[in-house]
Amino acid sequence: MPRLVGPPLAGVTYARLLHLLVGWIFAGIVLMIYPGTEQRSLDEILMKSIALDAVLLVLVALIPAARRAEGVQARLLLVPDREEDIATEPSRTWADRRRTAGWLVGRVVLGSSVGFTLVFAAAAAYDRLTGPDALGYLPFAPLAALGLGWFLVYAGRLQLAMAVRLLGPSPAERLAEAELRAERLLERNRLARELHDSIGHALTVTVLQAGAAREVGDQAFVARALEVIEETGRQAMEDLERTLVLLRETPAGANGVATEQPGIDQLPALFDTARAAGSPVEAHVEVPPGTLPGVLSRESYRIVQEGVTNALKYAPGEPLDIRIALRDGRLELRCANRLPGGGRSAAGVARPPVGGGGGAGSGGGVGRGATRKGGKGLRGIRERATLLGGEAAAGAAVPLEEGNGEWVLTVRLPLRLGS
Structure with missing residues (x-):
């Protein structure tokens, strides 16, 4: 009724x-x-x-x-x-x-x-x-x-x-509104990835350095570890400030100073941080300075940073092999590290797992590396590559010769965005 x-x-x-x-x-x-x-x-x-x-x-x-x-x-x-x-x-x-x-x-x-x-x-x-x-x-x-x-x-x-x-x-107004919503969503996702990559890298390095400093009695090593922690923390704070400026949309964000993002030219400092954390890094960057567009340079830095962070987190002390080159109009990024075997580092020095049992750095072998496939970092790398019109792949690869297998991250990006 x-x-x-x-x-x-x-x-x-x-x-x-x-x-x-x-x-x-x-x-x-x-x-x-x-x-x-x-x-x-x-x-x-x-x-x-x-x-x-x-x-x-x-x-x-x-x-x-x-x-x-x-x-x-x-x-x-x-x-x-x-x-x-x-x-x-x-x-x-x-x-x-x-x-x-x-x-x-x-x-x-x-x-x-x-x-x-x-x-x-x-x-x-x-x-x-x-x-x-x-x-x-x-x-x-x-x-x-x-x-x-x-x-x-x-x-x-x-x-x-x-x-x-x-x-x-009108259809044009609806399309403009949809594009605006998509642009805002992409921007939020990008800022989330920026925070994840930057802060995640800083925390990983800090945890590794603090754990190693606690186990090693060498005062010189402890001093160097504290120096790396300080420098990594300062860099993370700068990244956080840049992201907050973008979120607040303050006038400082428009002058290009406070929001300046690291690019591929800053990779040597990233590799030094990884070496200081105990992981030997062999890097081959075959990209002339100023070749890459600003967006591609920034995203490439974040992709390599996430690859290095994953290596430090899941295979601490293992060697990293990083190769960046331009081939056939595309930028190719390759980040490989040996899968940990028995917790031994490349130098043969026994290193305890960081964080105890079950932490981010505990355990070993291919099984631990395989868990990376579902991580937010690798998902963020794939999202970055897709938005730039490229592709990304990651997984364990076992070489023909005897020895440990490798975890390999490969990203291919077009030099012309949208192509």
């Missing part, structure tokens, strides 16, 4: 009815001014009135602010489920003006139809209920009222559907 009588009695139905009747009133005013109703046939009155209404409404639609006024009114009276479905922006293109004209004409036509229906229904009800057979029609009055109520409900819904279709954002 509430579903049957609820919508016809809802306040939103009568708010939409008011919106409909405004269109009917407009048509009525025009009709009274011209052509008038005296000494004219009904067909002539209707034809001239409709023609004049249409001309006036099209002229009104040419005014950019008309679309805004109609949108605000539709939001207030038609009560859409989502207000953003009805735009409140002025007309910017001829397509907006055409849609506004269609809305105005459709609104007046639908409103006039509803208005005349209500008048005829009221007149018919009055005739029936005041006639000699009024008692016979009286039992049907509630059903007639309910039917008229549902007629108003569907008329209001039709008006709302017209408003969403004709006053809603």
